[in-house]
Every structure is written in C-alpha cells, then in structure tokens.
Amino acid sequence: MAASCIHLYGALCPQFLASVDTLLFDCDGVLWKGDTPIPGAVQLINRLQERGKRVFFLTNNSTKSRQMYGEKLQGLGFQARPEQVYGTAPCAALYLRQEAKLRGSVYLIGGAALRGELGAQGIVCSGSSPGPELTPGPGPMQAWAAEPLDPAVGAVLIGFDEHFTYMKLCRAARYLRDPSCIFLATNADTLLPLEGGGVPGTGCLVKAVEAATNRTAHVIGKPNAFMFDCMVKEHGIDPSRTVMVGDRLDTDIVMGYNCGLRTILTLTGISKLEEAMAYLESDSPDHHKLVPSYYVGSVADLLSALD
C-alpha cells in the first residue's frame, strides 16, 4: 500500500468504512490499556459487528490462550468469540503442526498458555516453566555441557517466560546445535510496556539464544505475516477490503504492509505521529513500510461513521 499517513476523520470515515469488510485490531494500546478499555473502543467493536463487519483481534502476547483472550475481551464488554482471536501462542502451535510438519516434541521456553496451545495441537513439550532446570546442577560446568538431551525434541520454541534461566538458555542452545532442530519464537518484542516503564519482553530471551547458537529464530508474531495467513486460510479474507489497526509502527503497521493491507495508526499507545511523519518524509524505501495509510487520535474517532 502506498505510504500516506492521512488523518482519518469526519466525512472520510464513512467513506473509508464502506471500503472495508474486515478490521484487524491489535489489543493493548488500541482497545485497552492494562485492564481498562480505551473510551469508545467497546462501542466501536460492537457496532462494527452489528453493521456486518468482520472483526479480528491480533496479539503478539504469548502468555494467554485463545480462550483466555476471548474471556478478557468479553469481560471488558467486547462482543468477541475465541475464534476471532489470533495470538502468537496458538499460531506458533499451528505453525509447528501445519507448516513445519514437526515430528517429535518441543523444548519450550514459555508459560502455561503456550504449553496448552501446543497440547491442543497434539504437540508434546518439555521444559515449560518452572522446569527442573531452574538452577544449575551441582556438578562442574562440564557436566551441563554433557547432560543427556531428549532425542525426541525436534524444535525449540521461545515465548515469554518469567522463569527464564541460564540453564534453559544452555539447554535450548544445545538442542539448536543440530541444524535440523526448528528454532521458533512467538515474537521479538524487547519491551512489554506497563505502567512504570515496562519489563523486558520475549525478544530479549530470543536474542540470548540467538547469540548462543549463531542462528536466527523464525518469528511468528507481527510484523511477520503468519498470523494473517492463518486468518486468510480459515476465514477467506480479501486483503484489498481489510484494514489493520494498531499502535506500533514497527509491528502492527509493518505487518499490514507485509500483508498488503491498508493500515491505521491509533495514537493511544506507543508510536507517535511525529515518528510516522518522519518515516513518510524519509528517502529510504525501507522506512515507508513503517508509514500507516491513515491515523486516528483514538479508535473512538471511527464511531461517528456508525451513528
């Protein structure tokens, strides 16, 4: 899509909405902040669906299952079923089963939701937190390098893991020394934004394992297209009549670009309008991927078109 960064408001809104059948929403910073909905977001999502628009929710967060995300949305008042949620946890499991045709099990750095989504695809995994390798064994360093590995493991999957330890890093690196072992990450975000400045994200753990192995993880989450590809397969979506709405240029907007979608940046989250404008004015074609088609102050700005 051509880079433009047009302010979407007033009479442009109904005209724009008439041109789309499907709207994809990032969640945190777009529909809610923490546990508080963005004012007007609930009404927007519900009215869009009443008017026959299809709505999907896309998240890089790997700590919640589809079911858990569906419950969070419903709890906040959004009309949403788990099937409308595309998260990196279920999509990572789908990737391993359908795309990578994984035989064998997964060495998992990640939490219970990720383990559950793998299980739902019939994938056995080991190493889920807090695993037995939380602390190093009593022997010398040489013993860690020689610990027996599970020969059934055919993939290493990294998601968010607050129980990440050196010994998990060590074991993941040892599995990945086999070049046929799949190296997958739910997402590459290095920061989880929270009140008080945020905490390190999954991307930091991925960097540690990449450094230890001299390999690059295949990443499921935005800005990559895989979650959208899953959606197209399951729901027959037409990219030319679909828009991606997000608050981050480097994940949401680039994903839209990668999938051939129009995009809307909403200014209630991380990225600022000045950043988008700077990319728009840049001479580098790479920077144009970061420019949204449109921007809004808040998703609530679209409500007027639905009255």
Place this chain on the structure above:
Amino acid sequence: MAASCIHLYGALCPQFLASVDTLLFDCDGVLWKGDTPIPGAVQLINRLQERGKRVFFLTNNSTKSRQMYGEKLQGLGFQARPEQVYGTAPCAALYLRQEAKLRGSVYLIGGAALRGELGAQGIVCSGSSPGPELTPGPGPMQAWAAEPLDPAVGAVLIGFDEHFTYMKLCRAARYLRDPSCIFLATNADTLLPLEGGGVPGTGCLVKAVEAATNRTAHVIGKPNAFMFDCMVKEHGIDPSRTVMVGDRLDTDIVMGYNCGLRTILTLTGISKLEEAMAYLESDSPDHHKLVPSYYVGSVADLLSALD
C-alpha cells in the same frame, strides 16, 4: 602491526624472541585445555622467565579471581604469581573504581569471584547469584515493573552467571533506564568452549540486557584494550617489545592489533589457520585486524629457541 601470518619456526624463533621482552598469554586453548596443560607449555613459560622475559596471563573468564588463577597456574606447574594474572573480574573492578570513578554500588549479574574483586576495590554490590530475585514474586507483572530499586546503585555489571534469571534481567534493565547508570560487561564471548561443544557465555546475557535497554555495554575483556592498559600502567610495558599469544582471532589477535602489539596465533585452540589466511587475503581492512603476525602449531614450538 602489518598483517602477515608468518609461520614461526626454526631459526626464526630465537631471532623473534630476541626482539621481545614481554609475552602475554591467553590461557585456555593456549596453555591448557580444561585442566590439562598443553604439552610443553609449562616448560616454555618457566624457561622464558628464567631467561628474563616478563610473562603475563590474560583471560576473559570472569569466574575466577586473580588469586584463584594464580593457584590454578601453580597447580599445573607454571611459575606464576597472582600479580601476573589479568582477568576481567579484577579489571572490571579497577575500571569502576579508577576510570568510571563510580560513586555508589553495583547491581551485579555474576558470581562470587567477581563480587570478591569488587569488594577488594571497596565496591559494594547487590544481586550476586543466587540472589533473592531468582524467581518472580507472586504478584502480577505490573508489580515487577514497580518494585523499589536501590537508589545507591550507580552501575550494572554483567559477568558469567549460571544463576541468571528473567528477574535479574528485569532488574538490570530497570537500573539502566537511568542514562547515568554505568553499563559494564566483563566480556562478550557468546560461547564457553568445553568438551561436548560448550555452553553459552557471558555475551549471551549481555545481548539480553542490551536488547531490553536499547543500550550497548562497555566491555572490559579482549578484544578491547583495557586489560593491557592496566598492565602498562602497573608494569611500564613497551608495546613495541611485547607479543600477544592466543588461540582466538576475534578476541586475542584483535586485542593485540588494538594495542599495537605483534601477535602469535597458536593452533591448539579455537581458530584455524585457514580462517587467518582467509582474512589475510580479504580486501576488507577490517579483516586485517584478525590476522596474526605469526602462527605456531603449539606454544611448545617456541621451546627450541630456548634450549
């Protein structure tokens, strides 16, 4: 020094040794492997000193104090005093005290030796492994981002830490959000070579913290010059009459280049002669930093010059 990669043997050896007063040796892969000396290495080190040469030992390993390294050398039969050992643990403490003029304490990701070397410089540190932050607190993620930080902390230091955890990463990142907080790493090696293929090195932990903070650590160890600078200051060494002997092109040989020293690659460790030759033939000036002045099959090849 001009890149050359000349085979140092036969009549060239006594001629070369006459041109140096001081020899710097990397240890693992050069003088020993694990706990076994390279054949001839003990005799070489001892005869060099009998002939009036000055010998120093340089290691990126942060898990041993000067005292511990001295004892290991002596235990294997090398004539060596702790003052001849330059490791990243004591040099990191020196850097904080003398160069960075640290006021305040250190948030340490690292082990007992590093904590001890900091203590020897009168530097208080917190967070040494296995610290109380080994496992996440019971509260939600938001609580980790809001945990009180120690206002006395003025630096984050990362060394090898087999008790590294997500919560240490989180805390380090939160201290480093203050741009005046010093960000120091003992070394950037991503692999600790061991029988069986090795385990992840300190550099992997550094990458995780760098990703979380969007900052770059200042690195004490090879290939940087700081350990040599300490040596020059304490012992008045003349770089033009000094040689660095090592088994790794990217650390030992580049450090020699950075310090204006002649270098010898020994082929008993990690780097291969073919790699050095490929860098020699490369058109990139950056690659010439990786080319040793000389190479030997083993440090024992120098013994003939001392008979």
